[in-house]
Amino acid sequence: MQDRAKSEGFVAFGIAPGRLAPAAGVRLRQWLREGLHGDMLWMESRADERANPDILWPEVKSVVMLGMSYAPPQDPMVLADQDTRARISVYAQGRDYHDVVKGALKRLAGWLAHEADAGVKVFVDTAPVMEKALAQSAGLGWQGKHSNVVSREHGSWLFLGAIYTTAELEPALPAEDSCGSCRLCQDICPTNAFPAPYRLDARRCISYLTIEHKGPIDLELRPLMGNHIYGCDDCLAVCPWNKFAESAAAHKAFLPRAELVAPQIADLLTLDDAAFRQLFSGSPIKRIGRDRFVRNVLIAAGNGTDAGLIAKIEVLLADPAPVVRGAAIWALGRLSPEAFAQRRQDLFAVEQDASVLAEWAAYDMNGSVRVRTT
Template sequence: MAGGGAGVADLCGPRLLTAADRLSPPDLKTALIREARALGFDSIGITSPDATREAGKYFRAFLEGGGHGDMDWLANSPERRADPRVLWSGVRSIIMLGVNYGPDEDPLDVLARRTRAAISVYAQGDDYHDVIKKRLKILARWLAASTGDEVKVFVDTAAVMEKPLAHAAGIGWQGKHTNLVSREFGSWLFLGAIFSATELPPDRGEADHCGSCRACQDVCPTDAFPAPYKLDARRCISYLTIENKGPIPHEFRKSIGNRIYGCDDCLAICPWNKFAQQGREQKLAARDALRAPALADLARLDDAAFRTLFTKSPVKRIGRDRFIRNVLIAIGNSGDASLAAEARRLLDDASPLVRGAAVWALSQLMAPDDFAALAARAGGEDDVSVQQEWRAAAAS
């Protein structure tokens, strides 16, 4: 590791340092930046624990309006998200770090290939939580060994408001799509945080450079932005295909198109992406098998095959049944009648969630008389939710 940092085995935690051992805060910050760059971080900025005070107010309003949908974990202990010092009273500085995952092709191109699946850019490679957390831990151990002070590491899974903190640390700004935008990397940054008990010189927050642009608002297929800088997750395709555990609401099914895991539209359309460095590093690169895979192939995945295909992938977390639900919605939107055979086979799937989605897909692909004849023979269905799908399809 560049910069004379100790090896990982030597960085087991904070140690007692003499005054002569300690670097001055400016020198420590310079060394920290050098270490972060050597570990592959593309952006680094430092802010103070009180930087999200205003963002906390907006977050509470978001929760009160129900915009988080069924993501109950967001509503748990909101005061911890609003104020990092509630999460850890000893924090004196917050180091925000970013890794570029800019795609090497336009993520929107696949949307016109209706028999192919659109998987969000961030999920086409290995799970970024695992990749980035290892680097954060190495950097945090270096910082702890250099200062003798305690540190804590966070990557997206704890009660930390990463985007407002990254905004305050000067890495970028929260755009009208509520995601972070960087002048260097557009909308394509993975974020991580190190909380430190050491007080470091903070960076100046980034200005908002969205101006009058509405591209991210206008491109959203489901109108998930009630206003600039505000997201209703209940309408967001990323929420609907990932966090939502039940059937996809009927009102959004056609709008989902062939997006089977997440949605990149608002990110990919951002004009700042033209300045982004394209091409991800090897550990974050897209797997060829996840670049626009065929819907027919995905529909045939059983649980074992699903787990094999998505080893080390964030997609694996939603499980095979929710994933096949999404694939069936895309099949129903494909306009390809030959895919009806895949949907029909899944009418006998063990999962009611899958069977219900198969009903809808068939209702979109089959001729009305043929579908009516099929529905007449579906009296053996004993799940209430699937029965409702049959009735709704027959009535449409």
């Protein structure tokens, strides 16, 4: 079966039992109780199913865990100091991994169902499945201190997929944690999203803030986000195990599209819905929609020094979407206190949305933060 998986583009393969150790569920529930999942309420609603495969599907006997590499051809950190350029997470620079991995899983699962005369179900990141814990149980790698799977062969660059099956397959030995005393992933995090090793506070994570969070982003966190506009690779990129990951192993579907590697912030600020959909056709970025995306771009603009963006930002003060107008207020205040003061006089009295009014009210007339908003 491993050879068959390889022919479908999977570089990592292992088999886990159909039941996780109780400790995995204990950690999940503690994480949820502490509210570290933020607005991801769907994680609460199906926590029991997530905690163990046999609760989601009582007939499951084994879980085939698989990984596709998306190791990048260049260091994702090279854009960290280029404030006119936007940073898009490596995983989103190619085709949507959900489609690619799920297609390969379905073909492999169909083959397994025929060969073993067994029932199968496939999952890629959209069902209540603890892929990372299962990957460790199946020997693919261990959950690192950044909470993602780390592989000895592929570093921190694996997309995971799972095949639940009624077939009783020989399980692999679980992977052992090999992080040692290293804490590079924790130290590099711009927003200090790791309260402890192996624990992520999603509410502070740039990936969560730019992708999952729908409303205005906390004022405290915006300056820390730099030029990240979709996801964040910092904690993954510094992992020492990446030295064994070869970009040549990456699935060709995940090769970065040139226009998404280092896009100009100025160009992204002008996207309307149609242009957004066209640019991100086939990309996971399309899922968050134009408004949330432009909100992210405005925060990146406000974290830069390019005064040439001011006119484009001023246009967005009249955007139909409140989340865009609010982010435009913040960006304008950061780049031009003078323009901010003038536009506040023009727009504050006519604004109807409470969240946007809160943005205007959060600043002194010189653009300095006066109060904290969430």
